[in-house]
Amino acid sequence: MAAAFDPRSVPEALRDARDALAAQAEDAGLNATHVREQALVDGWLVRFANSRAKRARCVNAIGDGRMPIDERIERAAALLAAAGLPLTFRITPFSQPQGLDAALAERGFVAFEESRVMYRTLEVGTAPASALPLHEVGPREFADKAGRLYGDAPERIAVDVERAVSFAGTGIRLLMGERDAPVAAGCVLLDGSMAGLYGVHTQAEMRGRGYAATLIEMLLQRAQNAGARYACLQVGAGNAVARALYQRLGFSDCYAYWYRAREIE
Structure with a gap:
């Protein structure tokens, strides 16, 4: 279970909403994480899908709105409850209205699961050769096989397959190892x-054999070839092993976000 934490411990630089690249990454x-199960509640994007991605089953407070905050909270809670999900807010530097985090704290919402968005500029380079076969696959196959690799339940995999297929942009999806039973995915x-x-x-x-690093470098090179200039990712603030890998690959912290709920998920 995640532990509660005090958002005041987050460096001020990681709570700044003025960075244009941070806004683009958000x-x-x-x-x-666009899903079918979502609704707008006076500027808040409420998502209530049974997805692996927590951004797809929480309140993303992207607009200031006009109605009283308690009314908005009540309406958002009803949407999530109808889907069997707890009322959870994702708090970012861009959350609206200003002061939302403090307002939720006053109402008994506990902060937990601090995450960092990291980013880097993409530069011309040569990705290392892979010791294992690489397979570029479509969104349906990737979501299904990656979901099984993660150990997700079939009903959650089904939701994420639908989400992956509905993504309107360009995606590059790699499986490493045997195509039917990959050892790594991204x-x-x-x-x-x-x-x-x-x-x-x-x-x-x-793990510990360099597969993740190779996979990431392959993905970044293909993304740059497709026209990307920057790359971003999300990682738990306390995940020291993953953060060290990403730092070795040139990523640095861009901004922080966390969740608030009455009970920690």
């Missing part, structure tokens, strides 16, 4: 000049 992340989804890196995962018993 848009790319929301576009990548994809990039292009959003303008930004390439979002998602779903990178390696079988537990195959």
